[in-house]
Amino acid sequence: MKIAICIKQVPGTTAVEVDPVTGTLKRDGVESKLNPCDLYALETALRLKESCGASLTAVTMGPPQAQSILREAFMMGVDEALLVSDRKFAGADVLSTSYTLAQALECAGPFDLIICGRQTTDGDTAQVGPELAELLNIPHAANVTEIHSLDAGKLRATMLLPGSFMQISMKLPALISVDETIAEPRLPSYKLKLATADREIKVLSLKDFADTDENHYGQSGSPTRVIRVFPPEHNTRQERWEGSGKECALRLAAFLEEGKFLQDPR
Numbered sequence: 001m002k003i004a005i006c007i008k009q010v011p012g013t014t015a016v017e018v019d020p021v022t023g024t025l026k027r028d029g030v031e032s033k034l035n036p037c038d039l040y041a042l043e044t045a046l047r048l049k050e051s052c053g054a055s056l057t058a059v060t061m062g063p064p065q066a067q068s069i070l071r072e073a074f075m076m077g078v079d080e081a082l083l084v085s086d087r088k089f090a091g092a093d094v095l096s097t098s099y100t101l102a103q104a105l106e107c108a109g110p111f112d113l114i115i116c117g118r119q120t121t122d123g124d125t126a127q128v129g130p131e132l133a134e135l136l137n138i139p140h141a142a143n144v145t146e147i148h149s150l151d152a153g154k155l156r157a158t159m160l161l162p163g164s165f166m167q168i169s170m171k172l173p174a175l176i177s178v179d180e181t182i183a184e185p186r187l188p189s190y191k192l193k194l195a196t197a198d199r200e201i202k203v204l205s206l207k208d209f210a211d212t213d214e215n216h217y218g219q220s221g222s223p224t225r226v227i228r229v230f231p232p233e234h235n236t237r238q239e240r241w242e243g244s245g246k247e248c249a250l251r252l253a254a255f256l257e258e259g260k261f262l263q264d265p266r
């Protein structure tokens with residue numbers, strides 16, 4: 001059983017500037033960390049390793065410094081690490097990120113199960129997992145809260161839906177994105193840090209992929225562009241109304257109707 005865990009390096013602070021020309025984050029010199037949701041993906045995989053003897057590969061697409069989160073994954077107990085890195089991958093939108101990861105996983109696989117976090121704290125779209133599954137043409141379940149079994153080519157799990165839970169059975173290979181309630185992530189181990197200090201991190205770049213057309217990656221392979229990033233505008237205008245409760249209530253209803261917050265207040 002081979003399991004890949006997709007993890008991403010994200011800024012460790014909210015004080016990150018956006019390049020006004022490209023609309024991408026200026027990551028140089030910014031303190032970074034492992035995306036918090038991905039700790040749950042790692043923990044899920046580690047528990048499967050303990051119960052089924054799976055071999056675990058942590059995968060990240062990012063610049064060379066993203067190696068640090070792969071070292072952290074080693075310290076938690078993963079067996080192998082893969083850095084997907086190439087200047088041609090820079091400026092990728094969600095589709096291009098998912099396509100690059102799909103190419104990398106096909107190149108390094110096959111994997112029986114791919115585990116993603118729910119979402120990241122920077123891009124925040126929660127779309128990479130489902131898009132990756134579509135591109136790999138495998139089934140996908142999001143917001144997985146519990147894994148019941150993983151055997152005989154099948155995964156049985158519970159996923160969280162708005163207001164309810166759903167029990168599912170999926171054929172492997174499959175992809176799941178996990179909810180933070182699935183398990184409490186363990187701390188990195190000092191013992192594993194020493195034991196894995198020299199362990200190789202494999203690097204995959206464009207030349208290793210089946211599709212080496214650079215127009216399919218990075219900014220050139222991205223159909224979407226950020227036009228402008230700005231904080232929400234706050235309206236601080238205030239009005240004070242005098243009158244009886246009924247008068248004020250009617251005035252409030254008219255105000256809400258005028259602002260199209262109400263269809264018909266009466």
Ligand SMILES: Cc1cc2nc3c(=O)[nH]c(=O)nc-3n(C[C@H](O)[C@H](O)[C@H](O)COP(=O)(O)OP(=O)(O)OC[C@H]3O[C@@H](n4cnc5c(N)ncnc54)[C@H](O)[C@@H]3O)c2cc1C
Pocket residue numbers: 006007008018023024025035037038041059060061062091092093094095097098101115116117118119120121122123124125126127128129224225226229
């Ligand atoms: C300033 C800014 C501008 C952006 N502009 C655009 C844009 O115009 N169009 C657009 O489509 N996107 C845009 N993005 C999103 C950006 O491309 C994403 O960072 C990237 O596609 C990954 O998506 P995500 O961070 O939303 O991941 P999510 O979908 O939220 O992540 C879900 C899970 O997928 C996995 N995952 C995600 N990224 C990686 C990775 N690199 N390596 C390994 N695993 C990963 C992790 O398991 C993660 O928990 C922008 C982001 C920023 C910060």
